[in-house]
Amino acid sequence: MATISTAQRQQSSGELHLGPDDAGRLLTRREFAEATYQEPFIYERVKGRLVVMSPAGPQHRGISRPFRRELGGYWHNHQQLVDEVDVEGWVATSDDDDRIPDICIYLAGPHSGQVVPHRVPGLVFEFVSSSRADQERDYIHKRGEYYSIGVKEYVIVDRFKKSVLVLTRGSTDFEERILKAGSSYSTALLPGLTVSIDDAFSAAEAAPPIERHPGENR
Numbered sequence: 435m436a437t438i439s440t441a442q443r444q445q446s447s448g449e450l451h452l453g454p455d456d457a458g459r460l461l462t463r464r465e466f467a468e469a470t471y472q473e474p475f476i477y478e479r480v481k482g483r484l485v486v487m488s489p490a491g492p493q494h495r496g497i498s499r500p501f502r503r504e505l506g507g508y509w510h511n512h513q514q515l516v517d518e519v520d521v522e523g524w525v526a527t528s529d530d531d532d533r534i535p536d537i538c539i540y541l542a543g544p545h546s547g548q549v550v551p552h553r554v555p556g557l558v559f560e561f562v563s564s565s566r567a568d569q570e571r572d573y574i575h576k577r578g579e580y581y582s583i584g585v586k587e588y589v590i591v592d593r594f595k596k597s598v599l600v601l602t603r604g605s606t607d608f609e610e611r612i613l614k615a616g617s618s619y620s621t622a623l624l625p626g627l628t629v630s631i632d633d634a635f636s637a638a639e640a641a642p643p644i645e646r647h648p649g650e651n652r
Contacts, residue, residue: 452477457486463551466532476522479532480575487568490536490561496641497593498536498561500633501619505537505559508627515624517542525558526551527579535576536561541586541623554584556623562592577601581608587621593638598631 450465453472461469466479474489490498502521509516516539523538532551540546541556558580560572572590580588581603588601588608598619601608613619619629 454486456484459484463532476534478534482530492641493638494561497591497634497638499637501559501629504627504629508624515542517546524551527583531579557587558585559589562590587623593635596635
C-alpha cells in the first residue's frame with residue numbers, strides 16, 4: 435500500500451489518516467479510535483502518543499498458532515466460560531494508554547455486558563518480538579499495566595528464550611511460573627485447556643524468515 439502523505443492526512447474532509455510517519459503524535463482516545471490507519475502496521479497509544487509496530491511475521495504467527503487454535507476451540511466448546519477470544523484486541527490500561535494485545539480472553543461473568551476498550555480481559559497473551567524495546571514493553575511496561583487494571587493471568591511467550599512466563603494474579607503482584615520445552619500450558623481459569631509448548635516453538639522454527647526493514651521486529 436502506498437505511503438500516506440502529510441497532505442493526504444490534512445484533507446479538508448477532516449478524516450484523520452495515520453501511518454508510520456505519525457509515530458509519536460499526540461492523540462486523544464477518540465482520535466485513536468476514529469482514525470484510519472495505513473496497513474499492515476499495528477498501532478498503540480502510549481502516554482497519549484502513537485506507537486507504530488510492524489505486522490506479525492511468519493515466525494510471530496507461527497508461535498501463536500497453537501495458542502490461537504486451542505483457545506478458539508476452547509471458546510467454541512465452553513461458551514458458558516468464555517465470552518470471546520479476541521486476536522489483537524483493544525484494551526485501555528489508563529486514560530492515556532491503549533494497548534493491542536496479541537490475544538485477549540474475555541471470561542463469562544458479571545462483566546459480560548461491558549465493551550472494549552474498557553472491558554478488562556481475564557487473560558492476555560503476548561508473543562515477544564526481538565528488539566530490546568519490544569521486550570521491555572512486554573516484560574516490564576505491560577506487566578504493570580495489565581496488573582493495574584485487573585487482568586487475572588498474563589502469559590508471555592518468548593521464542594528467543596524458548597520459555598513461557600505465566601503470570602497469575604496475586605495480592606500485590608503477579609506470581610510467576612516458567613514453562614520450558616516438554617511442558618504444556620494450562621490454567622485454572624480455563625479448566626481442561628492444554629497447549630503444547632513444543633508445538634508452539636516448532637511452529638515458529640518451521641516458519642520462513644522474512645526480510646525486515648529497520649525498526650521492524652515482529
